[in-house]
Amino acid sequence: MKYFGLIWKNAWRKKIRTSLTILSVLVAFLLFALLNAIGYAFRAGEDVSSAERLVVIHKISLINPLPISYEARIASTPGVAEVTHASWFGGYYQEKRNQFAQFPVDIKEYFALYPELIIAPEQLEAAAQNRIGTIVGHELAEQFGWKLGDRIPIQATIWTKADGGRTWEFELEGIMRSNDPRGSTAFMLFNHDYFDEARAFGKGTAGWYVLRIAPGADPVEVANAIDAQFANSPNETETSTEAAFAASFAKQFGNIAMIVQLILGAVFFTLLLVAGNTMSQSVRERIPELAVLKTLGFRDSTVLGIVLSESILIIALGGLLGLGIGWVLVQGMAQQLSASLPGVYLSPQALLLAVGIMIGAGIFAGFFPALKAMRLSIVDALARG
Amino acid sequence: MAEILAKLEGVSRVYQKGKERVDVLHELDLEIEKGDFLALMGPSGSGKTTLLNLLGGLDKPTAGTVSVGGATLSSMSNSQLSNWRATHVGFIFQFYNLLPVLTARKNVELPLLLTNMSAKERSKRASLALEIVGLADRANHRPRELSGGQEQRVAIARAIVSDPQLLLCDEPTGDLDRSTADEILGLLRSLNADHGKTIIMVTHDAQAANYARRTLHMDKGKLETRATA
Structure with a gap:
C-alpha cells in the first residue's frame, strides 16, 4: 500500500493517454457486462x-x-x-x-x-x-x-x-x-x-x-x-x-454463447494491445527514473511489482467503471426486456470473472514492460538519461 | 589515525563493447577516510563515474575488491546491494533525476518507502531534510515548478533523508550557473563539516573541487599521483 501513491501518480503521468486507455478498457468491460447479461438470459433455462x-x-x-x-x-x-x-x-x-x-x-x-x-x-x-x-x-x-x-x-x-x-x-x-x-x-x-x-x-x-x-x-x-x-x-x-x-x-x-465469446475475445485482444502499448510507452519514457528508483535501493522485484501494479490499476479503473455502467444498464434492460427476454442478469460469477480478467489482462499487458524495467541496468540507464 | 570508510584494492573494470574490450579502471587502489570530502577530477572517459558507481554499489568490479563501511560490495548479490544502497549511501546527479510526477516532499520520501516507517514519520523526516537544504517552503511543489538549484537541493535532501554516511555526487553543479553552483557546493561542505557526511564528488570544475578537502586526479582508469590537499 505504501507504494500506491507512487503507482497512482505514475499511472496519470500522461493524463490524456491514460484516460484514453481507461476509456477503451471501460468499453470492453461494458460490452462484457451487457453481453454476459444477455447470454445469461439465453442460458437461464x-x-x-x-x-x-x-x-x-x-x-x-x-x-x-x-x-x-x-x-x-x-x-x-x-x-x-x-x-x-x-x-x-x-x-x-x-x-x-x-x-x-x-x-x-x-x-x-x-x-x-x-x-x-x-x-x-x-x-x-x-x-x-x-x-x-x-x-x-x-x-x-x-x-x-x-x-x-x-x-x-x-x-x-x-x-x-x-x-x-x-x-x-x-x-x-x-x-x-x-x-x-x-x-x-x-x-x-x-x-x-x-x-x-x-x-x-x-x-x-x-x-x-x-x-x-x-x-x-x-x-x-x-x-x-x-x-x-x-x-x-x-x-x-x-x-x-x-x-x-x-x-x-x-x-x-443461434449459438449465443459462442457469439458472445467471439465478440468478447476480439474486444479483449484489442484491449491487451492498447493497454500493452500504453505500458510499454510509459516504461520506455521513464527508464532513467526507474534507474533512479533502483539507485535509491528499490529491488528489481519491487520495480517489477510497481510497473505491474500500474498496469493492473489502469485496467481495473476502466474495468470497474465499465462494469458499473454495465450493471446500471443491465438493470434497465432487465426491466425493459422482462417479457420478451426474461432473465437478463449480471451474475456474481460474471462479476468475479470480470475482476479475474482485469487482473489477468493487467498482468499480461504490463508483463513485458515490467520485465524490461526489472532487468534494467542502472549504469546503462543513467548514462542514457 | 582516521577511520577508513571506503577501500578499493586492485580494482579493475573492463567493459566489452561488441568485440572491443574497454579498460575503464585499471588495478586501482584507494582509501577514503570517514568524514572526507574528496573531489575526483579528470578528463571524460578517465573512469571517474565508473569509480563512483563501484563505490555506490551500482556496478561491480571485474577484478579486485570494493568495501565500504565494512561491507564488501564486490561480493554482494544484486538484492543485497539494493538493501545496502537504501541505507548506506546517497546519490546526487548532475541532472537531479527527480520524479516529475511527485512533489518535492514525495521525492525526498522515496528512499524512506523502503523502510518500515509510518507515513507520518516519513513525511516528518522528509520535511526535516528539506529544512536542512533550505527548501521547507517548497515542499509541495513539483520539480517543474522549481529552479535548477532548488531541484538539486531537493535531490540532496533525498540523498540525506535516510541519513547515510556516504554521499556520492556526480557533477552536482554541472547544470547550474556559478552562483547557484556555489550555493550547492556550500551546502555540500556544510553537510560534510557539520553533519559528518563523507562526500565523494566527481567534477570537471576546478572551482567546485576547491570546496573539497582534497582532490584526486584520474586519467585512463588510473589515479594520478598528484593530489591536491
Whole structure:
C-alpha cells in the first residue's frame, strides 16, 4: 500500500493517454457486462433446469408436434413418476413488441411438475376450473398492469382459431412467481383443453412432454425406454434432460454463447494491445527514473511489482467503471426486456470473472514492460538519461 | 589515525563493447577516510563515474575488491546491494533525476518507502531534510515548478533523508550557473563539516573541487599521483 501513491501518480503521468486507455478498457468491460447479461438470459433455462425432469420432443424438430395420446404411454413407462405436456403458442399482447412466451398446458399437472413455481392454491384451482383462465408471472402482471379478473386478449401469430379469428381472450385467475431467484416467470399458462378445442389445426397434439423420473430410476434408461416405444412410428421421439432441452431451445436463436465469446475475445485482444502499448510507452519514457528508483535501493522485484501494479490499476479503473455502467444498464434492460427476454442478469460469477480478467489482462499487458524495467541496468540507464 | 570508510584494492573494470574490450579502471587502489570530502577530477572517459558507481554499489568490479563501511560490495548479490544502497549511501546527479510526477516532499520520501516507517514519520523526516537544504517552503511543489538549484537541493535532501554516511555526487553543479553552483557546493561542505557526511564528488570544475578537502586526479582508469590537499 505504501507504494500506491507512487503507482497512482505514475499511472496519470500522461493524463490524456491514460484516460484514453481507461476509456477503451471501460468499453470492453461494458460490452462484457451487457453481453454476459444477455447470454445469461439465453442460458437461464439451463441453469434452473431440474435433473429429475426429462423432456420428450419430436425426433425431427421441436416444431413438429406429438400426438396427445403419447402422454398415457409415456406415463406408463417404467421409471416415470409424473408427466405433462406443453405447447408453444407464440402470441403477443396488443402490440407486436409485447411478445412473451405463452404455453397451453394442463394447469394442475404443470404446477405439480414444476414445484418451484409458487401460486396461491385457490388461484391455481380457479385457473384450472375456468376454461379461459390463465396464470401469468408477476413480471408480466407488473409490466402490463394486470390484476386478477382482467380480460387479456392475446394475438396469435401461429394458432388461428377455428372461426378464423386470431384474438384469444383469457381471464387472469392467478399470478405466479418462482422460488428460485435465477428463475423467470415471465410467461403465461392457460388451459390446453380450451386451446385444443378452439384452434383451427393441429388438434390432438402437444408440443412436448415433460416428465419427472421416479426416485432411483436411471434417467438414461428411462429416456431410452420412451424413445424405443415410439421408434419406427410416424412420430418418433427424442428424450433428453431438461438442461439439454433448454440449451437446444436457446440454440434456435443461434449459438449465443459462442457469439458472445467471439465478440468478447476480439474486444479483449484489442484491449491487451492498447493497454500493452500504453505500458510499454510509459516504461520506455521513464527508464532513467526507474534507474533512479533502483539507485535509491528499490529491488528489481519491487520495480517489477510497481510497473505491474500500474498496469493492473489502469485496467481495473476502466474495468470497474465499465462494469458499473454495465450493471446500471443491465438493470434497465432487465426491466425493459422482462417479457420478451426474461432473465437478463449480471451474475456474481460474471462479476468475479470480470475482476479475474482485469487482473489477468493487467498482468499480461504490463508483463513485458515490467520485465524490461526489472532487468534494467542502472549504469546503462543513467548514462542514457 | 582516521577511520577508513571506503577501500578499493586492485580494482579493475573492463567493459566489452561488441568485440572491443574497454579498460575503464585499471588495478586501482584507494582509501577514503570517514568524514572526507574528496573531489575526483579528470578528463571524460578517465573512469571517474565508473569509480563512483563501484563505490555506490551500482556496478561491480571485474577484478579486485570494493568495501565500504565494512561491507564488501564486490561480493554482494544484486538484492543485497539494493538493501545496502537504501541505507548506506546517497546519490546526487548532475541532472537531479527527480520524479516529475511527485512533489518535492514525495521525492525526498522515496528512499524512506523502503523502510518500515509510518507515513507520518516519513513525511516528518522528509520535511526535516528539506529544512536542512533550505527548501521547507517548497515542499509541495513539483520539480517543474522549481529552479535548477532548488531541484538539486531537493535531490540532496533525498540523498540525506535516510541519513547515510556516504554521499556520492556526480557533477552536482554541472547544470547550474556559478552562483547557484556555489550555493550547492556550500551546502555540500556544510553537510560534510557539520553533519559528518563523507562526500565523494566527481567534477570537471576546478572551482567546485576547491570546496573539497582534497582532490584526486584520474586519467585512463588510473589515479594520478598528484593530489591536491
